[in-house]
Amino acid sequence: MNNFNEVEEGMISVMHSEHCSYKSSRPILKAFSQIKSKRVLIGLEQDAGVVDIGDGYVVVFKIESHNHPSSIEPFHGAATGIGGIIRDILCMGVRPILLLDPLRFGSLEKPHNRWLMKEVVGGIVNYGNCSGIPTLGGDIEFDESFDTNCLVNVACVGVGKVENIKPSQVKDVGDLLILVGTTGRDGIHGVTFASRVITEESEADRPAVQIGDPFAKKVLIEATLEAIETGFVNGLKDLGGGGLTCATSEMAGAAEKGVEIHLEKVPLREENLSPYEIMISESQERMLFCVAPSGKEAISKILDKYNLSYACIGHVTDTGRVLVFNNGTKVADLPAKLLSDPPVIHRTSSKPKIREISTSNVYAADLPILIEKKLYSLLESGNIASRRWIYTHYDHEVGVRTILKPNVCDVAVLRILGTKKAIAVKSFGNSVQTYLSPYDGAAGAVAEACRYVASVGAKPVAMSNCCNYGSPENPEVFWEFSESVRGMVDACKVLDTPCTGGNVSFYNEDEENGIIIKPSPVVVILGVLEDQTKAVSMNFKNPDDSIIAIGNTVTRLDLQREKKTIDMIVELIDKRLLTASIPCSRGGLGVSVAKMCISGDVSALIRIPLIPSYDHMNEYELLFDESHSRFMVSASEDNTAEIIKFTKQKEIPARIIGKTNNSQELAFVGNFSNTLDTIRFHLPDLKEKWEKTFPSMLG
Amino acid sequence: MKFLVETIIENLPLARNPEGETILRELVHRGGYKDLVSDVRSGKYLRFTVEADHSNEAKEIIFDLCNKLRIFNPIVHKFTISKVEKL
Numbered sequence: 001m002n003n004f005n006e007v008e009e010g011m012i013s014v015m016h017s018e019h020c021s022y023k024s025s026r027p028i029l030k031a032f033s034q035i036k037s038k039r040v041l042i043g044l045e046q047d048a049g050v051v052d053i054g055d056g057y058v059v060v061f062k063i064e065s066h067n068h069p070s071s072i073e074p075f076h077g078a079a080t081g082i083g084g085i086i087r088d089i090l091c092m093g094v095r096p097i098l099l100l101d102p103l104r105f106g107s108l109e110k111p112h113n114r115w116l117m118k119e120v121v122g123g124i125v126n127y128g129n130c131s132g133i134p135t136l137g138g139d140i141e142f143d144e145s146f147d148t149n150c151l152v153n154v155a156c157v158g159v160g161k162v163e164n165i166k167p168s169q170v171k172d173v174g175d176l177l178i179l180v181g182t183t184g185r186d187g188i189h190g191v192t193f194a195s196r197v198i199t200e201e202s203e204a205d206r207p208a209v210q211i212g213d214p215f216a217k218k219v220l221i222e223a224t225l226e227a228i229e230t231g232f233v234n235g236l237k238d239l240g241g242g243g244l245t246c247a248t249s250e251m252a253g254a255a256e257k258g259v260e261i262h263l264e265k266v267p268l269r270e271e272n273l274s275p276y277e278i279m280i281s282e283s284q285e286r287m288l289f290c291v292a293p294s295g296k297e298a299i300s301k302i303l304d305k306y307n308l309s310y311a312c313i314g315h316v317t318d319t320g321r322v323l324v325f326n327n328g329t330k331v332a333d334l335p336a337k338l339l340s341d342p343p344v345i346h347r348t349s350s351k352p353k354i355r356e357i358s359t360s361n362v363y364a365a366d367l368p369i370l371i372e373k374k375l376y377s378l379l380e381s382g383n384i385a386s387r388r389w390i391y392t393h394y395d396h397e398v399g400v401r402t403i404l405k406p407n408v409c410d411v412a413v414l415r416i417l418g419t420k421k422a423i424a425v426k427s428f429g430n431s432v433q434t435y436l437s438p439y440d441g442a443a444g445a446v447a448e449a450c451r452y453v454a455s456v457g458a459k460p461v462a463m464s465n466c467c468n469y470g471s472p473e474n475p476e477v478f479w480e481f482s483e484s485v486r487g488m489v490d491a492c493k494v495l496d497t498p499c500t501g502g503n504v505s506f507y508n509e510d511e512e513n514g515i516i517i518k519p520s521p522v523v524v525i526l527g528v529l530e531d532q533t534k535a536v537s538m539n540f541k542n543p544d545d546s547i548i549a550i551g552n553t554v555t556r557l558d559l560q561r562e563k564k565t566i567d568m569i570v571e572l573i574d575k576r577l578l579t580a581s582i583p584c585s586r587g588g589l590g591v592s593v594a595k596m597c598i599s600g601d602v603s604a605l606i607r608i609p610l611i612p613s614y615d616h617m618n619e620y621e622l623l624f625d626e627s628h629s630r631f632m633v634s635a636s637e638d639n640t641a642e643i644i645k646f647t648k649q650k651e652i653p654a655r656i657i658g659k660t661n662n663s664q665e666l667a668f669v670g671n672f673s674n675t676l677d678t679i680r681f682h683l684p685d686l687k688e689k690w691e692k693t694f695p696s697m698l699g
Numbered sequence: 700m701k702f703l704v705e706t707i708i709e710n711l712p713l714a715r716n717p718e719g720e721t722i723l724r725e726l727v728h729r730g731g732y733k734d735l736v737s738d739v740r741s742g743k744y745l746r747f748t749v750e751a752d753h754s755n756e757a758k759e760i761i762f763d764l765c766n767k768l769r770i771f772n773p774i775v776h777k778f779t780i781s782k783v784e785k786l
Contacts, residue, residue, distance in 0.1 A: 073774045115769050186715050205712040207775040213717035269715075284715075 007276045007324065007332045011245040011339060014280050018506060020242045021342040024472040025504040028482050031489045032499040039461050040498050045254070047088045047168045047237065048158075049500020051462045053528050055419045058162050060092045063102070063155035063427065063466040063524045065505035069209040070123075070152035074116045078123030078152050080212040083284050085156040086131060087238030090221055091168055091287065093228050094160030097399055098412055099128050101138040101154055102427040102466070102522045106147030108382060108697045116150050118698055125393045130214035131221070134402055135394035137412025137425050142382040143432065145518045148510040153466045155524045157425055159416055164228050169254035170290045171234035175316040177248070177259060178299060180220065181239070181286030182309045184269035186210055188281050216285045223306040224287060230302070232295020239286040245279045245339065247288040249322050253340030261314030263326040275331040279324065290316065347472050349479035355436050367619050367672050368679050371590075374624060375681065378587040379594060379690040386598075389694035404456065408537040408599045410582075411452050415532045422532035424458035429522035430586075434484060440557060442484030442521045446491035447562045447628050449525035451583035454566040455631060456535050457573030458527030463492055465502040465523050470509040470516035477506075480519040488521060494559035495566070497525060536573050538582040539600030540660045545579055546640040547604055547658040549589060550647065551630035553613035553622055561652075562629045568650045569631055577639045577646075584630040590623035590668075592632045593658075597666050598687045606658035608670040619670035634660060702749050702757035705782040708771045709742030716740050745770070754783045 004012065018024060033044055041058060042050040048062035066081025082099060089096045101124050106113040128135040133156075170177075185206070227233050235255075237247045244266070252259045263278050273281070291299050296312065303310045317323070322339065324332035378384050391406040401414040403422055411426045428449035434441025450460040465488060470477040481504075492499055509516040529535055551565050572578055580600065582592050589611060597604050611622045635643055640656060647654035666681040710716050718741040727736045747764075751757035758780055765771055771778045 073772055075772075076775055119769075184715065185713060205777075207711045207714040209775060211710060211715040211717065211775065213715065213720075215721070216717065 005332070007279055008334055010276050010280050011332060011334060014242045014245055015249060015339040016342045020246055022504060023342060023345045024347050024506065025467070025481065026344050027346055028485050031485060035489065035492050035498040037462070037496065037498045040500055041165070043498065043500050046092070048092050049462060049464060050092060050165055051500060051526060052162065053416065053421060053423065055421065056162050057159060057416055057419060058094065058165060059157060059159055059423055059526060060089050060094045061155065061157040061425070061464055061524065061526055062088050062501050063153055063464045063522065064088065064503040065466050065468060066152050066154060067149065067468060067505050067508055070120055071148065071150050073209040074119035075123040075126070076209050076211050078120040079127035080210045080284060081152055081154040082124060082127040083212040083217055084240050085154045086133065086217060087240060087287065089156045089158035090224055091236050091238040092158065093164045093166035094158035095225055096133050096156050096158045096221065097401055098137070098157040098414055098425060099133050099135040099154065100412060100425060100427045100524065101135060101152070102429060103138065103140045104146045104151035104431065104520060105142055106144055106150070107142060110147065113147065114698060120150070120152055121390055121393055127212055127214045129395040131217045132398055134396045134398050136391060136396040136402065136406050137427065139427050139429065140387065140390065141429065141431055143518055145515060148515065149508045149517050151468050151508065151517070151520060153468070153522050155427055155464065157423070157526070166228060166233060167235050167254070168237040168251060169235050170251045170257050170259065170316040171255065172292070173257065173316050173318045174293060175234055176291045176293055176296055176312050177261060177314045177316070178289040178291050178310055179266060179286065179313045180289065180303060180308055180310040181283065182267045182269040183273065183278055183281050183283050183286065185273065185277060185281065186283055188277055210282065210284055212284050219306050219308065220285055220287060223302055223308055226302050227289065227299050230295060230298045232292050232298055233289055234292055235290040237288050239288060241282060243280050243282045249336045249339035251288065251290065252322060252336035256320065258317040258319035258321045258323065258336060259314055260317050260323040261325070263324060263331070265311045265313045267309040267311050275324065275326045279332070347478045348475045349482050350475040351479050352476040357436065367670065368677055371620055371623060371668065371679055374620070375590050375594060376689050378591050378624070379686060380693050382693060384587050384591055385693035386691040388691055389698060403532060403535050404537045408539040409456060410538070411456050413456050413535050420531050422458070422529040422535060424453045424456045424527040424529055425524060426452040427522055427524045428452060429520055431518035431520045434521060435518040438480045438483035438519050439487035441487070443487035443491040443559065444557050444628060445521055445523045446488050446495060446497065447557060447559065448583065448585060449523045450495050450497060450566055451631070453525045453527035454569045455581045455583045456529065456537070457570060458529040459570050460495060460497045460525050460527045460566065462500050462526045463497040463523060464500055465521055467502070467504045468508055468517060468520040468522065469506055472506045477516060484519055484521045488523065491559055494563050534573055534576060536578050536581045538580055538596055540596045540602035540604065540634055541579045541600060543602060543660050543662045545634040545636055545660045546656045547606065547660060548633050548635060548643060548654055549611050549630065549657045550633060550652060550654045551612070552653045553611060553617060553625050553627045553630065554615065555627060557628040564650060565629045565631070565652055568647065568652055572643060572646065577643050578633045578635050580634040582632050584627070584632060586626065588624040588626050589630065589632060594666060594686055596632065596634070597683055598690055602660050603663045603665050603683050604658055604660045605667045605669065608668055610655050610657040612653040612655050619672065623668065700751065701786040702751055702754055703784040703786055704747045704749055704757050704761040704780060706745045706747070706761060706765065707742055707779045707781050708745070709740055709777050711775060711777050714775060748786065754785065758783050
């Protein structure tokens, strides 16, 4: 048995934690690495995936979780979550240009959940808006299983030139390690540690979550990007979970090199930090640069200009070890690989009993009334209602890249400055579907996110995911996790969206009442639009446009069909044939049409029996079924014939099911009890219902 | 009787305080007070006018109110009632 000292034990314990090591999830996540793509320059091995979008530009993106801190301190928890994901993108050498925030809360009927949501949104506003990065394209879901464990996932997208991409690893022996930012005790609160070093009194003075500084982050972003431009930076990594231990050992381990660092040189924010504290502190807004010795002066000049605290704390060696000194005394000496490549645990999984949710039969005679009630209640429900209250808090325009605003598009569509291209990004997850069938729910989330991205005209090219589950030690939870990964892998394979990285968050469960969150894989899909002027939003633009339903209403997800449909929509938009487009998502076709009408302030008449379907379905089912692989689009009368011809060539069912008009009425014509009847909705009423949910709950 | 209750909400003593740090660095130290001033903490100050029978009751009402309505979160904030005064 090796004898480790206190500092070494601390370093090992941090790096072998589930959070840093992925020890339970790695054996399962391995399956993602079988999907390859020429576009993916750096895949799963680094902090964030790098995707080639052509013209010399790359996109870096990743999603992460900050669930536990946000559940106890929603404002700072959410804010520092964003701080962390921005650093992950920045450390690859690109400028962060977009934030997305997938959120999950319990019912807003409960005051605690309202407090959580308000504060989380506040934290995102505080950090996102101040750091000069727009927030849009996220998603939100409500379910009672998130009552005590809300989920705050954060995704960031960066853009840069291919030559500026920096790996998170050291390069040459003798390179200098420059640590930027100050280290304090603010990130230390491990249980083992608290009992040993800090007294209980001082523990009461310590916050359980960190407090971020978005303006400092903005300065760090600019300084980092300028430093990279000098050409002297050979690699860099952010300091997040695991702090200096993680940054040094992973940078050394990835390059099969070693590092030697001197802790007395680390810029401190407080006095008397022990070597143990310095090695595991998770203070925010820090970055570790590996710099060629000849570039020391140039880099220092830039860091001085931005008024940042920094110091050269050590250098790269060829020993393969992380060697730590404090005032000349050796305090730790460990192989980098021991820290960066911890062993895995093979967890057992077992399939739980069949899960069902109750559904009731509907009778033909009641259909018109049921449909009327259902459309209103769907539009009002938290999972569907207008997200206006949320996105109006966010700065979704800063950076002048935003092409489609969130009131007319659920997808983030951003121009890539200096090119004709745009990127489209969307996060999506469906916990209820994943709870009922983890495989189908997770595969469906990939498909649905791809569909969103395709609906604006972008071709889906890569995926990142955040897997949120209960304890992996529970075999049923581990089964949910394994099955959802299998679902995502299968979907990514067919849809040609390789996974470029992500994050796993386990232990999202309440010890007191035993409630485990519904399995919640959240998927982020990146799409590329070759011509930014072709992007299409969801709002109806003109009266007298044809409304076309594309794809069959059929219960099961068929990935091959999904792929064909997505490719076809992208082609239709590329030919400039569509005036509006939306994927059929939550609430089915009925809700999709309502959203197109409301966002465009254009009304429509829909003939329900014309909606394409394989199975015999009644009017209610045709309107609200949440089948995959379907889009609702509109087109000018002149282009309609060409669209229908094109869909026939591609063998995808499509039919004109109605027309837009100026009547201020959304009308559905159906065949109820063998008589034709029309259900009418006054458009301003629908809009009011759709928009009032969050303002009335959250004020 | 009416009482004036003054409260201070600030980040816990060992928590970071970006606003105070920025004031210290960019205003105080740059302004020539580096030798004299070593720390600035920023926080929130709320003054309540409350109906109560005696000052302790006024204090309790305000503490409960701030706690229940999450005007502060004990996980990150230090909450102090700095003054209770009969009006």
